[in-house]
Amino acid sequence: MIESFRAEQRVLYGDTDCMGVAYYANYLKWFEIGRTELFRTVGSTYRSWERRGCFLPVYEAYCRYHKPARYDDIIRIETTFSLGGKLRLRFTYRLFHKGNGTLLAEGYTVHVCTDKDGRVIKPPPDLRKLLKQMEEMSSQKHSKD
Amino acid sequence: MIESFRAEQRVLYGDTDCMGVAYYANYLKWFEIGRTELFRTVGSTYRSWERRGCFLPVYEAYCRYHKPARYDDIIRIETTFSLGGKLRLRFTYRLFHKGNGTLLAEGYTVHVCTDKDGRVIKPPPDLRKLLKQMEEMSSQKHSKD
Amino acid sequence: MIESFRAEQRVLYGDTDCMGVAYYANYLKWFEIGRTELFRTVGSTYRSWERRGCFLPVYEAYCRYHKPARYDDIIRIETTFSLGGKLRLRFTYRLFHKGNGTLLAEGYTVHVCTDKDGRVIKPPPDLRKLLKQMEEMSSQKHSKD
Amino acid sequence: MIESFRAEQRVLYGDTDCMGVAYYANYLKWFEIGRTELFRTVGSTYRSWERRGCFLPVYEAYCRYHKPARYDDIIRIETTFSLGGKLRLRFTYRLFHKGNGTLLAEGYTVHVCTDKDGRVIKPPPDLRKLLKQMEEMSSQKHSKD
Numbered sequence: 001m002i003e004s005f006r007a008e009q010r011v012l013y014g015d016t017d018c019m020g021v022a023y024y025a026n027y028l029k030w031f032e033i034g035r036t037e038l039f040r041t042v043g044s045t046y047r048s049w050e051r052r053g054c055f056l057p058v059y060e061a062y063c064r065y066h067k068p069a070r071y072d073d074i075i076r077i078e079t080t081f082s083l084g085g086k087l088r089l090r091f092t093y094r095l096f097h098k099g100n101g102t103l104l105a106e107g108y109t110v111h112v113c114t115d116k117d118g119r120v121i122k123p124p125p126d127l128r129k130l131l132k133q134m135e136e137m138s139s140q141k142h143s144k145d
Numbered sequence: 146m147i148e149s150f151r152a153e154q155r156v157l158y159g160d161t162d163c164m165g166v167a168y169y170a171n172y173l174k175w176f177e178i179g180r181t182e183l184f185r186t187v188g189s190t191y192r193s194w195e196r197r198g199c200f201l202p203v204y205e206a207y208c209r210y211h212k213p214a215r216y217d218d219i220i221r222i223e224t225t226f227s228l229g230g231k232l233r234l235r236f237t238y239r240l241f242h243k244g245n246g247t248l249l250a251e252g253y254t255v256h257v258c259t260d261k262d263g264r265v266i267k268p269p270p271d272l273r274k275l276l277k278q279m280e281e282m283s284s285q286k287h288s289k290d
Numbered sequence: 291m292i293e294s295f296r297a298e299q300r301v302l303y304g305d306t307d308c309m310g311v312a313y314y315a316n317y318l319k320w321f322e323i324g325r326t327e328l329f330r331t332v333g334s335t336y337r338s339w340e341r342r343g344c345f346l347p348v349y350e351a352y353c354r355y356h357k358p359a360r361y362d363d364i365i366r367i368e369t370t371f372s373l374g375g376k377l378r379l380r381f382t383y384r385l386f387h388k389g390n391g392t393l394l395a396e397g398y399t400v401h402v403c404t405d406k407d408g409r410v411i412k413p414p415p416d417l418r419k420l421l422k423q424m425e426e427m428s429s430q431k432h433s434k435d
Numbered sequence: 436m437i438e439s440f441r442a443e444q445r446v447l448y449g450d451t452d453c454m455g456v457a458y459y460a461n462y463l464k465w466f467e468i469g470r471t472e473l474f475r476t477v478g479s480t481y482r483s484w485e486r487r488g489c490f491l492p493v494y495e496a497y498c499r500y501h502k503p504a505r506y507d508d509i510i511r512i513e514t515t516f517s518l519g520g521k522l523r524l525r526f527t528y529r530l531f532h533k534g535n536g537t538l539l540a541e542g543y544t545v546h547v548c549t550d551k552d553g554r555v556i557k558p559p560p561d562l563r564k565l566l567k568q569m570e571e572m573s574s575q576k577h578s579k580d
Contacts, residue, residue, distance in 0.1 A: 012326075014168045014319050018161035018216050024493040024544075025159055025467075028460035029304045036302075036362070047362040058459040062497045068553070071163050072326070072337040109459075118503070157471075159464045169348040169399075170322075173315035174449045181447075181507070192507040203314040207352045213408070217471070217482040254314075263358070304460055306453035308506050313449045361453050 007037035007077045008098060011069050021068030027095065027105050028061055034079035035091045035109070042133045054127055055118075056089060056111040063107035067097070074098035080138035083131055087112060087122060152182040152222045153243060156214050166213030172240065172250050173206055179224035180236045180254070187278045199272055200263075201234060201256040208252035212242070219243035225283035228276055232257060232267060297327035297367045298388060301359050311358030317385065317395050318351055324369035325381045325399070332423045344417055345408075346379060346401040353397035357387070364388035370428035373421055377402060377412060442472035442512045443533060446504050456503030462530065462540050463496055469514035470526045470544070477568045489562055490553075491524060491546040498542035502532070509533035515573035518566055522547060522557060 009030055017023040039046045046056065069075055076096040084090045089111040095104045113123040123131060154175055162168040184191045191201065214220055221241040229235045234256040240249045258268040268276060299320055307313040329336045336346065359365055366386040374380045379401040385394045403413040413421060444465055452458040474481045481491065504510055511531040519525045524546040530539045548558040558566060 010323075010326075012319060013162050013164075013322055014170055016163035017158050018163070018165045019158075019490060019492065020163045021492075023159045024496055025460045025463035028463065029302060032302055032304060032460075033300075036300075045362060055454060057454065057456075057503070058500055060497070060499050061459055062495070064495050065493055068492070072335060155468075155471075157464060158467055164345060164347065166347075169351055170315045170318035173318065174447060177315075177447055177449060178445075181445075190507060200309060202309065202311075202358070203355055205352070205354050206314055207350070209350050210348055213347070217480060303452050303454075304458045307448050308451035308453070308455045309448075310453045315449055 007033050007079070009033055009075050009077065011071055011073045011075060013071055015069075016071050019068075021070055024063070024065060027063050027065070027069075027107070028109075030075055030077055030095055031061070031063070031079075031091070031093045031107060031109055034077040034093045035081075037077070038079045038081060038091070038134060039130075041137065042130055044130055049127060052124075053116045054121075054124065055114045055116065057114060057118075058109050059088070059112050060110040061107070062109075063105055065105050067102050067104050069095070069097065069104050075104065081131065081134040082138060083135055084110065087120065089113070089123075089131065152178050152224070154178055154220050154222065156216055156218045156220060158216055160214075161216050164213075166215055169208070169210060172208050172210070172214075172252070173254075175220055175222055175240055176206070176208070176224075176236070176238045176252060176254055179222040179238045180226075182222070183224045183226060183236070183279060184275075186282065187275055189275055194272060197269075198261050199266075199269065200259045200261065202259060202263075203254050204233070204257050205255040206252070207254075208250055210250050212247050212249050214240070214242065214249050220249065226276065226279040227283060228280055229255065232265065234258070234268075234276065297323050297369070299323055299365050299367065301361055301363045301365060303361055305359075306361050309358075311360055314353070314355060317353050317355070317359075317397070318399075320365055320367055320385055321351070321353070321369075321381070321383045321397060321399055324367040324383045325371075327367075328369045328371060328381070328424060329420075331427065332420055334420055339417060342414075343406050344411075344414065345404045345406065347404060347408075348399050349378070349402050350400040351397070352399075353395055355395050357392050357394050359385070359387065359394050365394065371421065371424040372428060373425055374400065377410065379403070379413075379421065442468050442514070444468055444510050444512065446506055446508045446510060448506055450504075451506050454503075456505055459498070459500060462498050462500070462504075462542070463544075465510055465512055465530055466496070466498070466514075466526070466528045466542060466544055469512040469528045470516075472512070473514045473516060473526070473569060474565075476572065477565055479565055484562060487559075488551050489556075489559065490549045490551065492549060492553075493544050494523070494547050495545040496542070497544075498540055500540050502537050502539050504530070504532065504539050510539065516566065516569040517573060518570055519545065522555065524548065524558075524566065 015026045076098045078094045082090050092108045094106045160171045221243045223239045227235050237253045239251045305316045366388045368384045382398045384396045450461045511533045513529045527543045529541045
């Protein structure tokens with residue numbers, strides 16, 4: 001089950017920059033892959049929530065870059081989730097070089113839940129239930145690490 | 146007036162790749178800047194047409210890469226427009242290195258006009274009028290070149 | 291074996307635009323995935339050629355957009371290769387919606403082979419051998435389609 | 436002079452996502468524009484430093500998203516600089532909607548100085564002088580705000 005927290009993505013030529021490494025903004029795209037796949041881990045999709053009028057726009061994003069990712073490397077993305085206070089949702093990410101296990105970057109994103117008009121709302125009960133499940137899986141994972 | 150056909154954009158670090166030059170997909174973003182600014186040349190904006198329910202999705206795109214654009218170069222984008230047959234709109238682009246005038250790339254995009262549900266429609270009369278105006282300006286420009 | 295021609299990529303939120311579909315420049319990124327994976331099909335990687343001083347910059351790119359790709363769709367990328375005349379390498383791509391098999395887009399890219407200083411060169415014998423192999427696999431695939 | 440701290444960039448279609456607003460990773464590209472232009476403010480360019488073997492890779496990046504930027508909006512980017520301890524360089528950014536002055540986002544990036552092989556170095560004396568100058572301009576600006 002812990003495996004399922006992990007998503008992978010290969011670094012494209014188009015992800016790199018003229019320093020020869022992945023451009024710093026692209027790590028936020030890999031964060032997106034991480035949280036999207038975390039939804040699938042609990043049998044749901046973020047897309048399905050949008051269709052029901054629940055959006056999770058990003059309120060804060062942070063990344064610390066440890067080692068550069070390079071063209072054609074496979075990035076392993078590990079994602080955990082926790083419910084913050086004040087209607088905040090928090091995903092944390094760790095990106096590893098799949099080949100040698102090096103920690104490349106770590107960071108987090110904080111989200112709020114809004115309706116289709118952008119008004120901040122309390123996540124509806126069934127989304128809350130799902131988020132709780134994601135949180136529990138995350139803490140189990142953590143305790144096993 | 147001819148000046149107004151020209152848009153400029155500086156190549157970002159994030160636009161380059163590990164070959165040390167601008168990544169090939171980004172030229173299509175510069176094409177977008179070119180056609181967006183062409184709308185402004187005739188006193189309109191593409192955004193305003195979308196708000197009125199007229200969309201111009203891309204149907205074809207082509208680019209030929211002559212010389213690489215590099216980080217921090219300023220790209221000068223020259224755009225012309227012509228109405229094709231069968232409800233097609235055609236923009237052609239030439240990208241130059243502003244500093245030394247070198248032709249970097251040239252290409253075109255073909256668009257159709259759709260309503261908000263994606264159905265192909267005939268451009269409404271006032272859009273057609275505007276497009277005619279863009280076409281005339283383009284041909285004047287061409288004959289003066 | 292034919293399977294191995296196929297690469298897959300999920301459409302990210304960041305790949306879409308405010309029309310609600312994948313932005314047209316991103317298809318060229320998916321083309322890149324296609325040709326990169328085609329190299330792997332014959333037991334090589336494009337990266338290893340760059341390390342040996344062989345670069346394959348894009349000279350031409352074309353895409354025709356049939357149906358829009360949407361957020362969270364899985365794109366199936368089918369790629370074939372042929373050696374053109376005049377030292378040109380040609381990759382053709384067809385992108386499908388994995389879920390329902392719809393053809394979303396098709397296109398091609400034409401490449402030249404250069405050394406690390408950007409001078410056009412004839413592909414070295416062992417690269418030529420590999421390209422021949424890619425061409426043969428492509429034509430086999432084609433004849434079976 | 437304070438004006439020169441300000442860079443502007445129009446939101447492209449390709450910068451937006453299917454939520455109808457600018458995708459969160461693109462704000463980091465706008466941060467890049469901000470710091471690049473800050474170098475120009477003091478009569479230099481980041482590119483020239485790279486040519487002399489001085490690189491400033493990003494070590495940390497943070498962004499807080501206040502209000503969404505939308506297609507065709509012009510973003511005004513205000514950037515300040517300060518020398519942190521431990522060989523760290525810190526740029527802070529505020530992004531505004533040019534039309535109505537709304538604060539859209541704010542954030543920072545922390546950089547280290549490296550040589551071309553990626554080893555962290557102390558910025559050379561003439562770069563240090565320039566950075567001091569950028570820092571002084573930033574603090575003047577701040578005190579006038």
